[in-house]
Amino acid sequence: xxxxxxxxxxxxxxxxxxxxxxxxxxxxxxxxxxxxxxxxxxxxxxxxxxxxxxxxxxxxxxxxxxxxxxxxxxxxxxxxxxxxxxxxxxxxxxxxxxxxxxxxxxxxxxxxxxxxxxxxxxxxxxxxxxxxxxxxxxxxxxxxxxxxxxxxxxxxxxxxxxxxxxxxxxxxxxxxxxxxxxxxxxxxxxxxxxxxxxxxxxxxxxxxxxxxxxxxxxxxxxxxxxxx
Amino acid sequence: xxxxxxxxxxxxxxxxxxxxxxxxxxxxxxxxxxxxxxxxxxxxxxxxxxxxxxxxxxxxxxxxxxxxxxxxxxxxxxxxxxxxxxxxxxxxxxxxxxxxxxxxxxxxxxxxxxxxxxxxxxxxxxxxxxxxxxxxxxxxxxxxxxxxxxxxxxxxxxxxxxxxxxxxxxxxxxxxxxxxxxxxxxxxxxxxxxxxxxxxxxxxxxxxxxxxxxxxxxxxxxxxxxxxxxxxxxxxxxxxxxxxxxxxxxxxxxxxxxxxxxxxxxxxxxxxxxxxxxxxxxxxxxxxxxxxxxxxxxxxxx
Amino acid sequence: xxxxxxxxxxxxxxxxxxxxxxxxxxxxxxxxxxxxxxxxxxxxxxxxxxxxxxxxxxxxxxxxxxxxxxxxxxxxxxxxxxxxxxxxxxxxxxxxxxxxxxxxxxxxxxxxxxxxxxxxxxxxxxxxxxxxxxxxxxxxxxxxxxxxxxxxxxxxxxxxxxxxxxxxxxxxxxxxxxxxxxxxxxxxxxxxxxxxxxxxxxxxxxxxxxxxxxxxxxxxxxxxxxxxxxxxxxxxxxxxxxxxxxxxxxxxxxxxxxxxxxxxxxxxxxxxxxxxxxxxxxxxxxxxxxx
Numbered sequence: 001x002x003x004x005x006x007x008x009x010x011x012x013x014x015x016x017x018x019x020x021x022x023x024x025x026x027x028x029x030x031x032x033x034x035x036x037x038x039x040x041x042x043x044x045x046x047x048x049x050x051x052x053x054x055x056x057x058x059x060x061x062x063x064x065x066x067x068x069x070x071x072x073x074x075x076x077x078x079x080x081x082x083x084x085x086x087x088x089x090x091x092x093x094x095x096x097x098x099x100x101x102x103x104x105x106x107x108x109x110x111x112x113x114x115x116x117x118x119x120x121x122x123x124x125x126x127x128x129x130x131x132x133x134x135x136x137x138x139x140x141x142x143x144x145x146x147x148x149x150x151x152x153x154x155x156x157x158x159x160x161x162x163x164x165x166x167x168x169x170x171x172x173x174x175x176x177x178x179x180x181x182x183x184x185x186x187x188x189x190x191x192x193x194x195x196x197x198x199x200x201x202x203x204x205x206x207x208x209x210x211x212x213x214x215x216x217x218x219x220x221x222x223x224x225x226x227x228x
Numbered sequence: 229x230x231x232x233x234x235x236x237x238x239x240x241x242x243x244x245x246x247x248x249x250x251x252x253x254x255x256x257x258x259x260x261x262x263x264x265x266x267x268x269x270x271x272x273x274x275x276x277x278x279x280x281x282x283x284x285x286x287x288x289x290x291x292x293x294x295x296x297x298x299x300x301x302x303x304x305x306x307x308x309x310x311x312x313x314x315x316x317x318x319x320x321x322x323x324x325x326x327x328x329x330x331x332x333x334x335x336x337x338x339x340x341x342x343x344x345x346x347x348x349x350x351x352x353x354x355x356x357x358x359x360x361x362x363x364x365x366x367x368x369x370x371x372x373x374x375x376x377x378x379x380x381x382x383x384x385x386x387x388x389x390x391x392x393x394x395x396x397x398x399x400x401x402x403x404x405x406x407x408x409x410x411x412x413x414x415x416x417x418x419x420x421x422x423x424x425x426x427x428x429x430x431x432x433x434x435x436x437x438x439x440x441x442x443x444x445x446x447x448x449x450x451x452x453x454x455x456x457x458x459x460x461x462x463x464x465x466x467x468x469x470x471x472x473x474x475x476x477x478x479x480x481x482x483x484x485x486x487x488x489x490x491x492x493x494x495x496x497x498x499x500x501x502x503x504x505x506x507x508x509x510x511x512x513x514x515x516x517x518x519x520x521x522x523x524x525x526x527x528x529x530x
Numbered sequence: 531x532x533x534x535x536x537x538x539x540x541x542x543x544x545x546x547x548x549x550x551x552x553x554x555x556x557x558x559x560x561x562x563x564x565x566x567x568x569x570x571x572x573x574x575x576x577x578x579x580x581x582x583x584x585x586x587x588x589x590x591x592x593x594x595x596x597x598x599x600x601x602x603x604x605x606x607x608x609x610x611x612x613x614x615x616x617x618x619x620x621x622x623x624x625x626x627x628x629x630x631x632x633x634x635x636x637x638x639x640x641x642x643x644x645x646x647x648x649x650x651x652x653x654x655x656x657x658x659x660x661x662x663x664x665x666x667x668x669x670x671x672x673x674x675x676x677x678x679x680x681x682x683x684x685x686x687x688x689x690x691x692x693x694x695x696x697x698x699x700x701x702x703x704x705x706x707x708x709x710x711x712x713x714x715x716x717x718x719x720x721x722x723x724x725x726x727x728x729x730x731x732x733x734x735x736x737x738x739x740x741x742x743x744x745x746x747x748x749x750x751x752x753x754x755x756x757x758x759x760x761x762x763x764x765x766x767x768x769x770x771x772x773x774x775x776x777x778x779x780x781x782x783x784x785x786x787x788x789x790x791x792x793x794x795x796x797x798x799x800x801x802x803x804x805x806x807x808x809x810x811x812x813x814x815x816x817x818x819x820x821x
Contacts, residue, residue, distance in 0.1 A: 047689075048779045049585070054689035055773075055781040076678040076692055077589030181580045181686065188603075188684045190768070208584065278635040280819040300637040308635050314628025318545055327540060330533040331636045373632070 023100045025114055028139040032167040038064040038223040039168065043214035045071075047079045050208065051181040054079060059212060068228040071212075080210060098130075108133055113142055126150065140164060152177045163217050171213045178208040229256045230292075231381055231413045232277065237286030238437075239272050246272040248437040250286070254415055254430070256380075259407045261428030261445075262417035269437040270417040271311060274385045277415075278308055290381065304333060307374030308383040312390075313366035317359035321350045321369050324358065325376055332377040341376070348372040349398065364395030371402065382406060384416045388423055396423065403427050454514050456495065458486040461508035469505040534638060534646030535653070542616065542654050551612035551658055558608075559601055559665040563673060566597055570674075577682050587680065594671030595679040595695050599771065601666040606706055606765065609662065610713040610738050617651045617717030618730035621814065625725040631819045644811045648718055655710045663703050681771055688773055694783050702767040705792065708799045709764040713738060715806035716760075722810040722817070760802045763795035 041061040047054045058074035071080060103115040113133040120127060126149050133143035144156045154176050161170030232254035239247040247269040254260045264270045275281040277288060279299050288295045290302045315324055325344055329336035345351045348368040358366060367387060374382055384403070388396045404427060406412045418424050424431060425445070432442035441448055460466040463486055470479055470486070475498055480487040490498065495512060502509050542548050566573060570592045578587060621644070624630040633643055679690040690698070716737060720730035741761035744752050756762045769792050774785035786792065 046778075046780060051686040052585075052689065053686060053773050053775050053779075053781040055691055055694075055783045057691070071588075073589065077587060077591060077680050077689060079689065080586045080588060176584070179580065179583045183577065183580070183682055183684050185684055187577070188682065190684045275631070275819065278631075280631050280634055282816075282818060300639065303635060303637040306635070310631050310635070312628055314632070316541060316544075316627070316629060319541070323540075323544070327537055328632075328636075330537050331633075331638065333637070 023102070023116060025134055025136055025139070026100065026116065028136075029134060029141060029167065032139050032165075036063075036065075036166050036168065037220050038062075039166075039220070040218045040223060041168070041212075041214045042216045042218075043212045045073070045078065046209075046211040046213075048209045048211065049079070049178050051178070052079060061212065061214075062223050062227045064223045064225070064228070068223075068225070070228045072227075103131070106133060108142060111135055111142065138164065140167060163214070163219070166217070166219055168217055168219070169214065171211065174210045176208050176210075230254070231256050231258075231290065232260075232415065233289040234273075234277075235287045235289075237273070237276060237283045237288060239269075239276060239281060240284045245437050247276070247283075250434070250437070250439055252432050252439065252442050254413060256413050257407070257411055258413055258430050259403065259428045260413075260415045261424035261431040262415060262434065263419070263421060263424055263431055264417070264434035265419055267436075268419075268434045270419075270434055271385055272437075273434070274308075274310060274383055274415070274417060277383060278303070278306065278310070280310070304377075305379050306381045306383060307377065307379035308385070309367070309370040309374050309387060310383075310385045313363070313370035315358045315366055315369060318357060320355050320357050321345065321361075321365075321372070322354040324369060325372060328373045328376055334377050336376060340378075344372045344376050347375065348402070364391045364398070367391060367395065367399065368402075371399070375406070380413060382412050382414045384414065386418055387416060388418060388420060396420075400427055454492045454495070455480070455487060455489050457511075457513040458488065458509065459511035459513070460486065460502065461510065465505075466502060466507045469502065469507060473501060475501065531638075531642055531646050531649075534642060535650050538620075538647050538650030539653060542650060547619075548616060548654070551609075551615060552661055554612060555605065555609065555658070555662055556665060558605060559662075559669070562601055562604065563597065563670060566592065566600070567673060570597075581682070581687060589680075590675055590677040591680045592674060593677040593679075594667070594674040595676060595692070595699075596681070597670035597674050598667040598699065599679065599681060601670065602662075602702065602706070602767070605662060605666065606709070606767065607742075609658065610710060610764070611735050613655050613658065613710050613713045614717045614731055614734035614738070616654055617714040618721050618734040619727050620647045620651050620718060621721040621810070622724040622730045623721070623727045625819070626727050634819055640815045640817075641811050644718070644722070644807070644814050648715065648807050648810070651714050651718065652711055655714050656707055659703060659707055659710060663699075667699055679771070683772075688771060689781065690771065690773060691783055698770040698786075701770040701792075705767040705770065705796065708796055708803075709760075709767070712760045712764065712799045712802045712806070715803045715810070718810045719806040719813075722813040758798070760799055763798045766791060766795040769795075 039062075041063075043059055043061065045057050045059040047057075057076055057078065059078065060072050060074065062068070062070040062072070071078065098118040098120045101117045101119065103117050105112050106115050107113070114136045116132045116134060118130040118132065120129075128147050128149060130147075131143075131145040132141055134141050138160070140158070140160055142158055142160075145153065146156075147153045154174060157173040157175070158169035159171040160168075163170065230253050232252075234250060234252050236249050236251050237247060238245065238249055250269070250273060262270050262274070272281060276283050277290065277295065279295050291305060293302050295302050319327070322341065322345065325341045329341060342351070345354050348371055350365065350368055350372065353361070353365065358369065361369065367389075371384070371387065374384070387399050387403070391399065400423060403414055403416060407414055407427075416424065416427060428445060430442070430444050431448065433440040458466065466486060467479070470476055470488075475488065475490070475494075478488040478490040478494075480489055488498070499509055499512070574592050575582075578591070581587060621630065624633060634640060638646075676692055676695075678692050679688075679695045681688040681690065713734065717730060717734040720733045720737075724730045724733070738761065741759050745756055745759050745762040769788050770786060772787035774782045774787050776782055
């Protein structure tokens with residue numbers, strides 16, 4: 001489901017570029033994002049969920065205008081945060097079904113960021129509020145926080161590097177709340193494992209995050225629709 | 229040359245003395261008959277010779293070596309079957325021989341396996357599984373396994389047990405052949421005395437774990453004494469009369485019939501004595517055989 | 531000794547009973563594989579119910595590696611019973627058949643016979659394990675393909691990279707061979723005591739069931755003896771499939787969470803093997819062959 005979040009993330013910016021909003025900062029961000037028609041981002045994904053032990057894995061992120069996005073692990077099984085399944089930000093953007101509220105500024109990692117809140121005007125939408133932390137000088141979004149009706153809250157934090165001019169992050173961190181995980185011993189056949197509880201305790205109290213660190217983007221070289 | 233030398237061996241199973249202070253010798257080239265009723269200690273002794281049972285006391289030497297300290301060396305020169313011919317039902321006769329050939333340090337060639345099959349008359353059933361064999365065939369295969377490595381000493385425990393007359397005859401012929409033609413030393417046990425009588429040159433009689441007699445058959449069977457079986461007009465009265473007379477020492481204790489071990493020249497006197505005592509003599513049958521000797525010894529011992 | 535081993539192996543592999551275990555393993559594996567091939571997705575969905583609340587799992591979860599793990603979990607509990615069928619019959623079966631006296635009157639010591647028979651039974655056990663590996667691992671890899679191993683344990687999930695899996699199976703099978711050899715040696719010990727076939731087989735199976743129950747019951751009284759029971763350690767092949775994580779909660783490829791646990795288990799199992807076989811040798815040496 002990471003692709004859904006990506007969809008939120010990417011299309012949110014895409015929407016800024018396509019549909020100029022009243023807010024001049026969003027307009028500025030949108031303009032930057034409009035430079036990208038498609039891209040293939042290569043990076044390393046790290047899944048950090050309390051009950052999951054997974055190693056780093058290479059991923060490729062494919063994007064194509066207006067709303068196609070796919071995260072593919074380079075072979076193997078990928079674990080992606082679920083959420084925003086029914087959140088069709090595209091619809092929102094197309095219909096401009098949100099209003100923007102300025103929420104002042106906030107310092108995040110030494111940067112002074114403008115905080116904007118998006119509130120959907122259509123009650124049928126799955127998300128109830130989205131907050132964006134935008135650097136007004138660079139016109140880059142550093143953080144988003146989305147609250148959905150059914151899938152909880154998500155935070156997406158971005159860091160920028162070589163591809164900042166295109167508004168493409170060098171690192172994206174998805175944060176989300178995890179639910180408890182438990183399988184009965186009768187199914188796993190792990191009887192008599194005395195230290196199982198200790199093992200689980202050691203893993204507890206960690207918020208789930210999925211991090212993708214990009215090391216390369218191929219921009220506007222065309223991406224086949226078959227990728228999605 | 230002494231092939232087997234047993235010195236005062238005993239085997240106790242709890243309070244039961246299965247073998248009690250037994251000593252004997254078997255010389256090279258002898259067919260040594262090991263006689264005794266069921267439970268007399270024959271199998272226990274044979275198992276001690278093969279180190280299947282550890283003696284409680286005493287020592288056994290075979291080919292001059294102690295079985296206790298040179299077991300493997302001694303067993304290399306022995307071929308044996310012990311009681312029933314127990315084999316692997318899922319293997320064929322030939323497979324048995326091929327398998328047991330692996331357990332011998334002597335090189336046993338495929339042709340000697342074929343020869344052994346011929347020797348025990350199983351060449352036509354070589355590939356048949358043992359579970360299809362009759363008891364006699366199993367016994368012959370057991371002997372085949374014992375002969376496979378051409379041992380100097382062959383120990384056969386009750387080899388004719390459960391066999392039909394033809395089977396018994398085959399085994400007897402084979403033993404005689406091995407002794408006479410191949411010069412093997414053979415120790416054969418049986419409770420069928422007539423069999424031993426026909427095969428053995430020497431015998432040992434074992435009863436309740438103790439030796440009653442041993443030596444060459446000819447010396448054991450005293451030609452001066454005859455064992456006679458009397459049939460009279462009144463057996464009970466005859467026994468009473470004999471017991472009260474000077475003939476009482478000749479009387480052999482038997483469950484049925486009247487048997488006496490008596491010098492042949494005294495038989496007419498006995499006849500006369502019984503007539504005078506009012507007992508009519510219907511028949512006097514001479515039973516001067518090993519069986520009678522054996523019965524005489526064991527009944528006296530009882 | 532070599533002749534005894536080849537003698538015994540020949541007999542083992544000519545006995546119809548030997549193939550019961552091979553047949554039973556093949557039947558069980560093929561049935562489970564068939565079931566998972568036909569309806570594996572719903573089984574996977576059931577297993578991943580909790581995970582799917584939070585995450586989307588993308589990839590071939592139900593691949594050969596996971597199938598093999600599932601099969602081993604199910605089978606390695608029961609294979610000891612099949613091993614007992616042969617091992618517990620090695621001495622007593624011959625005593626019952628009457629052939630033991632034939633063997634023990636050959637120019638080999640009883641120690642040689644017992645050790646030779648144990649080695650032959652161990653070879654049988656290992657061949658059985660190889661058969662299990664061929665069907666459970668390689669056939670599953672062929673039928674279900676390969677991917678990362680997505681392992682759902684009771685309290686957490688381990689995702690092991692595809693390239694990091696195969697050596698763990700090698701380790702697990704080597705470990706399992708120690709577990710099964712412990713059963714072989716226990717069967718041997720039982721076999722050296724009795725003179726009939728059924729008693730030691732049933733005895734070995736009962737001992738395995740009895741000690742397995744003690745090992746799995748979480749009752750403090752039994753917890754004291756648990757570390758010394760071979761059944762407690764027999765299933766620790768699973769430790770090869772748990773992985774260390776760094777401070778950043780990144781799984782460390784090529785690592786094993788609890789190497790010490792595996793080592794301890796191997797020591798306990800090896801000690802049992804030596805004790806069981808040693809006692810079997812002692813008993814057989816002292817024994818009068820009366821049958």
